[in-house]
Amino acid sequence: MFRISNNLIGILNFVTFLLSIPILGGGIWLSTRASTDCEKFLDGPIIALGVFLMVVSLAGLIGACCRVTWLLWVYLVVMFLLILLLFCFTVFAFVVTNKGAGQVVSGKGYKEYRLGDYSNWLQKRVNNTKNWRKIKSCLADTNICKKLGESQDSEAVFYKRNLSPIQSGCCKPPTECSFTYVNATHWTKPDGSTYPSDSDCTAWDNDQKTLCYNCQSCKAGVLANLKRDWKKVAVVNIIILVALVIVYSVGCCAFRNNQEDNAFPKWRRGGGGYS
Incomplete structure (x- = not known):
């Protein structure tokens, strides 16, 4: 027994x-x-x-x-x-x-995310070219930015939206760039504006396959999402x-x-x- x-x-x-x-x-x-x-x-x-x-x-x-x-x-x-x-x-x-948290933006319903706010170990992971290439591919597969762009919100409605960290960091340019809103994933650069070569404002592209996927803010948004999940x-x-x-x-x-x-x-x- x-x-x-x-x-x-x-x-x-x-x-x-x-x-x-x-x-x-x-x-x-x-x-x-x-x-x-x-x-x-x-x-x-x-x-x-x-x-x-x-x-x-x-x-x-x-x-x-x-x-x-x-x-x-x-x-x-x-x-x-x-x-x-x-x-x-x-x-x-x-x-x-x-470490790391989104920063509240005056008059906006969403937060901005900066890569430097997160731990060095996490920063090294997303700054690795091979790792980031895979992450970008996954982001593109989810169509998260495409769905955001299809919403067709007015500028006032969009600025009040509570965007996820990835939507805020990867699907739109940083607020500091002062781009003109066309729709959620299409923005116009002000005439005569110049930005440092390493700026996210320069990295932004209205091409739906590019957007801000090469931005530091996008990496920060991924880490903010990762932090919440972990x-x-x-x-x-x-x-x-x-x-x-x-x-x-x-x-x-x-x-x-x-x-x-x-x-x-x-x-x-x-x-x-x-x-």
């Missing part, structure tokens, strides 16, 4: 194994259907996650239910490393997203960490049970207590 902790670990890992099947299948499906850089970027991690969950859950399931002590030991080691990794990532996420992920990670610690503790009880059962023959164990 299985002990309670072994049963719990077996049930939890059986459920995890079932969950890993659609995750792995989704990753394989995405890899065969991917047509954009964003989709191609996602298929690898999804497949890796599916395989990881499947292998680890099988190790825990067989180790707990079939009393295979060495498999349960491997399962516990992986769980410990996962808990450690998740804890480090959560702390890191809070640290690197501690904060949410960090909170979820804390909940997951608590759950993993509980599962790890139950797994340690199951491992102890396996050791006791392997150390004493069945005829000597009798019907002792269960844990």
